[in-house]
Amino acid sequence: xxxxxxxxxxxxxxxxxxxxxxxxxxxxxxxxxxxxxxxxxxxxxxxxxxxxxxxxxxxxxxxxxxxxxxxxxxxxxxxxxxxxxxxxxxxxxxxxxxxxxxxxxxxxxxxxxxxxxxxxxxxxxxxxxxxxxxxxxxxxxxxxxxxxxxxxxxx
Numbered sequence: 001x002x003x004x005x006x007x008x009x010x011x012x013x014x015x016x017x018x019x020x021x022x023x024x025x026x027x028x029x030x031x032x033x034x035x036x037x038x039x040x041x042x043x044x045x046x047x048x049x050x051x052x053x054x055x056x057x058x059x060x061x062x063x064x065x066x067x068x069x070x071x072x073x074x075x076x077x078x079x080x081x082x083x084x085x086x087x088x089x090x091x092x093x094x095x096x097x098x099x100x101x102x103x104x105x106x107x108x109x110x111x112x113x114x115x116x117x118x119x120x121x122x123x124x125x126x127x128x129x130x131x132x133x134x135x136x137x138x139x140x141x142x143x144x145x146x147x148x149x150x151x152x153x154x155x
């Protein structure tokens with residue numbers, strides 16, 4: 001497949017920005033099986049209710065749904081299995097130290113295919129929002145929408 005023919009795969013976790021204050025961003029590779037990467041290339045993945053944990057000095061993504069590959073026979077994968085993320089030791093230590101403080105977690109925000117054809121996952125250190133923070137976010141979004149609508153209508 002030529003580079004110019006590849007469609008871009010960007011699977012976003014839209015709820016992450018609404019539910020969390022996103023802080024530091026890291027890009028990690030994912031350990032996948034053959035049928036998993038084929039499903040991701042078809043756009044058959046979801047980051048809803050996905051989170052990351054550090055277990056034994058390794059970062060794992062939990063509850064990420066990658067649909068079973070249609071043409072995969074007995075080789076097919078489990079849709080919601082735990083998958084290991086590939087980060088260097090310095091990044092893992094930074095994540096581990098940050099998650100020790102209360103209210104800080106690791107949230108996957110974007111699953112994409114890079115220019116070399118590898119699946120990558122953007123993860124953020126995140127701090128949970130309270131109800132009033134979420135209402136404020138919605139109000140800002142509405143205000144931006146009203147301003148855009150006003151400018152489009154007048155020009």
